[in-house]
Amino acid sequence: xxxxxxxxxQATAKRLPLYYRFLKNLHASxxxxxxxxxxxxxxxxxxxxxxxxxxxxxxxxxxxxxYNVNYLLSFFRKTLxxxxxxxxxxxxxxxxxxxxxxxxxxxxxxxxxxxAFDVDERKVGTEVGGVPVYHLDELEDRLHEGIPVAILTVxxxxxxxxxxxxxxxxxxxxxxxxxxxxxxxxxxxxxxIDLAVELQSLVYFLKNYPLE
Ligand SMILES: NC(=O)c1ccc[n+]([C@@H]2O[C@H](COP(=O)([O-])OP(=O)(O)OC[C@H]3O[C@@H](n4cnc5c(N)ncnc54)[C@H](O)[C@@H]3O)[C@@H](O)[C@H]2O)c1
Numbered sequence: 001x002x003x004x005x006x007x008x009x010q011a012t013a014k015r016l017p018l019y020y021r022f023l024k025n026l027h028a029s030x031x032x033x034x035x036x037x038x039x040x041x042x043x044x045x046x047x048x049x050x051x052x053x054x055x056x057x058x059x060x061x062x063x064x065x066x067y068n069v070n071y072l073l074s075f076f077r078k079t080l081x082x083x084x085x086x087x088x089x090x091x092x093x094x095x096x097x098x099x100x101x102x103x104x105x106x107x108x109x110x111x112x113x114x115x116a117f118d119v120d121e122r123k124v125g126t127e128v129g130g131v132p133v134y135h136l137d138e139l140e141d142r143l144h145e146g147i148p149v150a151i152l153t154v155x156x157x158x159x160x161x162x163x164x165x166x167x168x169x170x171x172x173x174x175x176x177x178x179x180x181x182x183x184x185x186x187x188x189x190x191x192x193i194d195l196a197v198e199l200q201s202l203v204y205f206l207k208n209y210p211l212e
Contacts, residue, residue, distance in 0.1 A: 008056045008079075015053060018043045020076040027069050035066035080110055087147045090116040091162055092154030093123050093133050096177055100151060101129035113151070115142060139165055148172040156180040 022042050026034055036047040036054075045053075054067060057075045090097055090113050097116065105111050116133045118124060124135045134142050143166070150166050152159055152174060159180035166174065173189045176182055182190050 012053045012056055015043070015045060015049075016076060016080055018045070019050075019053075019072070020080060023069055023073050023076065027073055032069055033066045034069055038066070084110065086111045086149060087114045088112065088149045088151060089114065089143055089147050090131070090151045090153065091118075091136070092152065093118040093120075093128055094153060097151075097153035098128055100153065101131050104129050104131070111149070114147065117142075136162070140169060143169050143171075145170055149175070151175045151177070153177050 019039070022039065023034070036050045039045075039050050040047040043050075054072070057072065057079075088111055090100060093101065093116050097118075101113060101116060104113055113129075113131050116128065116131050117136045117139060118133055119136050123133050126133050139162075148171065150171050150173075152162065154162060156178045157180075159176065159178040160182060163174060163182045163184060167184060167188060171188065173191070174182065174184070176190055176192045179194070181192075184190055
């Protein structure tokens with residue numbers, strides 16, 4: 001993100017990709033403006049929050065007019081660095097890893113998995129979803145400074161070992177799908193994703209906070 005951008009709260013920043021995707025579709029269908037009520041319906045965020053979020057972007061909706069789609073899109077593009085692709089490396093081309101490589105975040109065009117690593121000789125040297133799979137032994141040679149993010153879809157028992165090597169190589173962020181809790185220096189950001197926890201949480205909310 002460029003330094004000229006105003007600082008926006010983290011909660012707002014998290015909603016940006018949601019807004020961005022919806023506005024891109026609106027733009028593609030030829031719409032010039034959108035109301036906070038329409039946006040709210042589409043992205044499931046309440047209109048008051050949308051108005052507050054958008055005020056950080058310098059977009060003040062006009063009564064009876066709504067927001068200018070082009071203005072918002074160009075703001076989001078700059079803020080999300082859509083023009084600058086962040087390259088990502090993936091570790092572990094198994095069930096989960098293969099699915100990610102085939103998907104390759106095509107809807108979210110500012111990130112791209114550019115290489116993958118595995119130790120299985122049947123996978124090394126192949127391409128999955130157009131992404132080359134290298135042997136883990138090649139990590140230090142292949143992983144260069146231009147790749148700040150890694151996705152871990154390896155067995156849990158090798159996760160910390162690979163993480164230590166990634167840290168040595170200057171990685172900045174790790175998306176961890178393994179159940180292992182990773183130890184990293186303070187300046188490295190780890191996001192842990194656990195589908196079981198997400199599912200449990202959904203079931204809990206269904207039971208305790210039924211909608212309508
Ligand atoms: N977070 C979640 O919600 C969630 C859901 C399912 C699975 N998982 C976890 O994700 C991970 C992957 O699951 P999966 O079902 O794809 O497993 P998998 O066994 O299908 O795939 C693991 C892959 O890692 C490779 N591998 C093994 N050791 C390696 C190493 N040292 N370096 C690089 N690659 C190595 C294997 O060859 C294999 O291709 C596991 O840790 C699993 O517990 C997480």
